[in-house]
């Protein structure tokens with residue numbers, strides 16, 4: 001693409017038009033990579049072709065060519081998708097040309113059309129409006145963002161990294177924010193945390209509210225540029241994927257040479273780097289030998305391709321044994337919280353989380369470890385609902401014990 005050509009953001013669904021038409025509805029996007037186990041949560045639930053990517057692409061094509069009209073039912077079909085990315089992994093036709101993200105990109109741009117046409121879900125519009133004003137989707141005040149941070153913490157003059165806390169850890173999973181803070185302190189790195197941080201924009205991009213998402217992203221980009229931060233570390237898989245993968249595409253024309261002025265690392269990637277450089281080492285775990293299993297969050301796994309770092313960290317913790325679940329990495333079962341589904345279809349989200357926790361129970365692990373506070377919230381709800389006998393932990397919580 002030449003630099004004077006329109007960007008993907010400007011073209012929206014038009015950018016994908018030819019590829020949408022090229023889908024020949026073979027149906028492979030519903031399955032795992034090596035079996036005919038249905039792994040598209042949406043098709044599994046609604047059992048109708050429209051609720052798979054093949055079906056949705058056909059409907060989207062109908063909307064684009066004005067052969068179909070917007071309706072509440074069309075909106076339900078478009079929003080009943082966790083944007084887990086299983087379909088992109090398994091479509092051998094379209095992902096060859098567009099990369100495995102293509103299906104989720106198309107769904108997100110179709111949702112942007114739903115939003116423009118007044119067919120976005122009410123819950124999503126509410127958290128979108130709130131984010132425009134208070135910069136978080138949890139209907140909380142911006143001024144309370146760092147309420148978890150010890151009063152005596154001061155940003156150093158020459159920080160090595162900026163810790164991007166994210167809205168879920170700031171307002172709903174504060175233990176993860178506190179534990180990440182403690183881990184960074186134990187490591188001895190000079191880090192900054194900013195009250196001026198805004199929502200990364202993920203919930204808005206996933207639900208089609210792109211303009212508000214771009215405003216949040218632009219603000220964060222300027223914040224970190226002005227503070228001269230060269231490395232951003234996140235403890236949330238959703239913030240990681242959004243800043244690392246989406247910001248380049250929504251803030252820059254892909255045809256230009258310009259890109260983000262900082263690197264973006266998930267905390268597990270950062271810890272792995274320090275381990276490899278011999279800058280940190282793990283103490284023996286005082287809790288005895290423990291068996292854990294690991295859930296790949298869609299944002300970190302299928303969307304960002306990070307499968308190894310969390311596993312390598314877990315395997316190098318003395319006294320911890322990793323027992324894998326049946327479906328892992330690109331075939332991992334989605335936790336059910338993403339793509340606005342937890343807000344829009346809460347009972348279904350709980351059902352999906354319960355399925356995944358039951359897969360974890362099959363391993364007889366004592367602890368289910370993940371690297372995403374949003375997955376953790378959904379799993380916690382399922383464990384509470386069914387009284388499942390398994391402990392839930394973010395990888396950072398494990399690290400806090402052994403650094």
Ligand code: SF4
Pocket residue numbers: 022023024025026027028029030053054055057090091092093094
């Ligand atoms: S999206 Fe890909 S895998 Fe799914 S039906 Fe279309 S061509 Fe087949």
Ligand code: SF4
Pocket residue numbers: 029039040041042043051052053080081082083084085086087088103104
């Ligand atoms: S993103 Fe996930 S839920 Fe949505 S169509 Fe693809 S496989 Fe199904």
